[in-house]
Amino acid sequence: MITNRQLFLSHQAQTSDAPLMLEIERAEGIYLYAPNGKKYIDLISGIGVSSVGHRHPAVTAAIKEQVDKYLHLMVYGEIVQSPQVKLAKALCETLPSSLDNVYFVNSGTEAIEGAIKLAKRYTGKAELISFENSYHGSSHGALSINGSEFFKQAYRPLLPGVRHIRLNNFEDLAFINAQTAAVIVETVQGEAGVRIPQTEFLKSLIVACKENGALLILDEIQSGFGRTGAFWAFEKYGVVPDIIVAAKGMGGGMPIGAFISSKEIMGTLAHSPYLGHITTFGGHPVSCAASLATLSILKDGNYIEKIERKSQLFMQLLIHPKIKEIRNAGLMLAAEFDSYEVLKPIIDAAIEKGVLTDWFLYCNNSMRIAPPLVITEDEIKTSCDIILSCLN
């Protein structure tokens, strides 16, 4: 009989010559289960997605309830659908009053595309500034603003008028000028290996944007929905962006993304031309129902307030001569080793011992630690014991 692994290699498009190839039959909470019953602690949450744990009962209940009412009805923005409007209202309630209008899409990269188009349309300008080592997605617009030439070179030409500046480099803010439509920054850089902007830098960035009539777009696709110990990572910085972008953890395991702005800015998508941004499936009612349940779990439970303590526990436990540094923003952590060659066998050994982790797209000497936010302190201790046992 042909195995699922054989089918995976023969008929499913591959993105590398070395896929992880773990076969998973079932997932629950922080655990993934293989067909042979082997259990893995998921220390990366499907890359920052399963923040409330796999198959949280409130999320699956919301999905089932919506499945029994309706699935897709109509392209985005034509029909009033209760899961969409309830979620839009709930999202706006988590944000400053100027961010009161939500456009739903299906993924992170689509949310970035929408945000870029919105900034161009609203400002009437075309130039974009983003950051070295930033990651915003894989579609053409998002790829254009990504800060890694390695992943872009084969796909040029990309969007013109894009400049990359250095995070926390105040001099580079001088590149923001009257032609700049938007500056796009991850509130915490994820794929760069958890790199954190200085508060003063973000404050100066927003001033430079305002002085030049450029919009500030914060990419909270990885850092939002509680990941860093605040509902949105930008809350800690005392800055308010013009557009915020979310996805990943937002859907509690279902695909959904959003770009959120003011009604005034967002209104430009509705005229000259009308239908300025359209999508068939954006804000799928089942995904919206799952997202609303996820938002309620995070808002009503006391998970977010415990994140800093959990983050500190990882910092205290993961002490070893081979770990050179740990960078953390809540439960977004990067444990740095000397090189990929040192790290890769450790990751392989950890998987063998039942802890799933990986490295970062632009930072392959650092181990990604981004567990479901519901992980307990005991589970953190078990995970760290296993990781440490792989270092010796």
Ligand code: PMP
């Ligand atoms: N922005 C950031 C900060 C991300 O981490 C990601 C995904 N890793 C994206 C955008 C793209 O999201 P998606 O994969 O859903 O398109």
